[in-house]
Amino acid sequence: EPEVTQTPSHQVTQMGQEVILRCVPISNHLYFYWYRQILGQKVEFLVSFYNNEISEKSEIFDDQFSVERPDGSNFTLKIRSTKLEDSAMYFCASSGTGAYYGYTFGSGTRLTVV
Amino acid sequence: KQEVTQIPAALSVPEGENLVLNCSFTDSAIYNLQWFRQDPGKGLTSLLLIQSSQREQTSGRLNASLDKSSGRSTLYIAASQPGDSATYLCAVDRDNYGQNFVFGPGTRLSVLP
Numbered sequence: 001e002p003e004v005t006q007t008p009s010h011q012v013t014q015m016g017q018e019v020i021l022r023c024v025p026i027s028n029h030l031y032f033y034w035y036r037q038i039l040g041q042k043v044e045f046l047v048s049f050y051n052n053e054i055s056e057k058s059e060i061f062d063d064q065f066s067v068e069r070p071d072g073s074n075f076t077l078k079i080r081s082t083k084l085e086d087s088a089m090y091f092c093a094s095s096g097t098g099a100y101y102g103y104t105f106g107s108g109t110r111l112t113v114v
Numbered sequence: 115k116q117e118v119t120q121i122p123a124a125l126s127v128p129e130g131e132n133l134v135l136n137c138s139f140t141d142s143a144i145y146n147l148q149w150f151r152q153d154p155g156k157g158l159t160s161l162l163l164i165q166s167s168q169r170e171q172t173s174g175r176l177n178a179s180l181d182k183s184s185g186r187s188t189l190y191i192a193a194s195q196p197g198d199s200a201t202y203l204c205a206v207d208r209d210n211y212g213q214n215f216v217f218g219p220g221t222r223l224s225v226l227p
Binding site: 006033035042043044045089091102103104105106107108110 | 146148150155156157158159160163203205215216217218219220
């Protein structure tokens with residue numbers, strides 16, 4: 001069964017450093033998403049991406065965050081200057097035709113900011 | 115603003131029991147509802163997707179129902195097993211383009227051998 005792949009599985013970074021989280025969505029999917037889950041809290045929507053541009057973003061997705069699809073297979077989330085409160089599990093997801101047929105999530109990247 | 119709640123927050127049952135997990139949402143204008151399973155420290159595994167025109171979906175021992183008018187969904191697990199122990203999340207989507215998939219807080223299930 002096709003999978004969404006995320007790398008790395010765990011990243012530790014110092015406060016103020018830039019991090020890039022990487023995702024390889026399912027190859028024929030067109031919609032891509034990032035969600036995050038702070039430990040013990042709900043999964044929260046960050047951003048959706050379609051046709052090489054952001055289609056929607058939440059209030060969490062401020063100027064510190066950016067997304068990019070640099071080639072035909074990767075989808076990245078960049079955090080420019082990490083803060084302690086950015087520590088969370090970050091999930092990438094993809095969908096073929098919007099959410100009508102559901103999302104497939106990756107296994108997540110646990111980001112720890114120290 | 116869509117709010118999703120799940121009851122109970124935690125549940126512990128002996129192996130073999132049938133059980134029901136509940137999900138409620140405040141805005142009935144949804145297109146889809148999806149149930150996920152999350153193991154500790156792991157990703158989200160999709161269990162069942164119910165589109166707004168459907169009333170239920172079944173997969174093996176799992177059955178999910180949707181009542182849009184009352185803003186409720188239930189996940190029924192038959193003959194529970196220790197391997198079913200995980201957190202179960204429901205999520206609702208507001209439109210066909212995947213925006214604002216809103217998650218509930220989850221129900222943490224423990225099935226005791």
